[in-house]
Amino acid sequence: MRIVAGKYKGRKLPFMKEGTLRPTTDYAREALMNILNNALDLEECRVLDLFAGTGAMSFELLSRGVKSSTCVESNKIHYNYIRSAATFLQEKNITILMTDVFLFIKKNETPYSIIFADPPYDLKNLSELPQLILDSNSMNADSTLIVEHPESIDFTKVAGFYNHKNYGKVNFSFFRKEKNNPSTTVPNE
Numbered sequence: 001m002r003i004v005a006g007k008y009k010g011r012k013l014p015f016m017k018e019g020t021l022r023p024t025t026d027y028a029r030e031a032l033m034n035i036l037n038n039a040l041d042l043e044e045c046r047v048l049d050l051f052a053g054t055g056a057m058s059f060e061l062l063s064r065g066v067k068s069s070t071c072v073e074s075n076k077i078h079y080n081y082i083r084s085a086a087t088f089l090q091e092k093n094i095t096i097l098m099t100d101v102f103l104f105i106k107k108n109e110t111p112y113s114i115i116f117a118d119p120p121y122d123l124k125n126l127s128e129l130p131q132l133i134l135d136s137n138s139m140n141a142d143s144t145l146i147v148e149h150p151e152s153i154d155f156t157k158v159a160g161f162y163n164h165k166n167y168g169k170v171n172f173s174f175f176r177k178e179k180n181n182p183s184t185t186v187p188n189e
Contacts, residue, residue, distance in 0.1 A: 001056050004030045006063030013059070013085045023054055024118060024148060028170035032146065033060060035165070036114065040144070042066050045113035048138055050101045055082035055094075057116050062091055070095045070112070072104045105132055111140040118148040130158045130175050145175040 002012045004026055024032075036042065045066045049058040052071035062069055071094065073079045079098040086094050097104065101119070115138055119126055130147055133139060147155065148170060155161050155173040163174040 003063045008063035028167035048112040048115045050117040051119045068093045072097050072101050074100050105136045109137045115145045121150045134160050139177050141177050147173050
């Protein structure tokens, strides 16, 4: 896994030997970064990375200058990998929590600018995830939620949905708390 752009551009993170991850492709991650960079002032953003896996999304966003990122990961192997990658990069603006994502969403009181969720595609209640996050204190009217999901899941009927992007087998759905907010337009690439 390599960092595509920013202060860590070209840096390769150590290969993760264990675990059952499906990391977001470099191509899809780069496309998402272009969307976010055009829509938001990344230097003002605080990121929440749910089901963080390798932390690739957090490290990419930190490389591009976000204020901070909080990774939530319940798998100990993945949690330890993110910690070692943060040490490898000497990244100080990252918080890594080993806890259940649903428990975190329920208890968290801090809103984030960007919330990225990349749950296992076979997660039992995946279809309910966007609404749970939208209804939580992790989001406010200015927050953007991005959920990575399989093509078989359609989130277009979820209140707050405003865009969908497909990059091969990677699908991103975008949400805001306030539906029909003119600031929710995602620029074309």
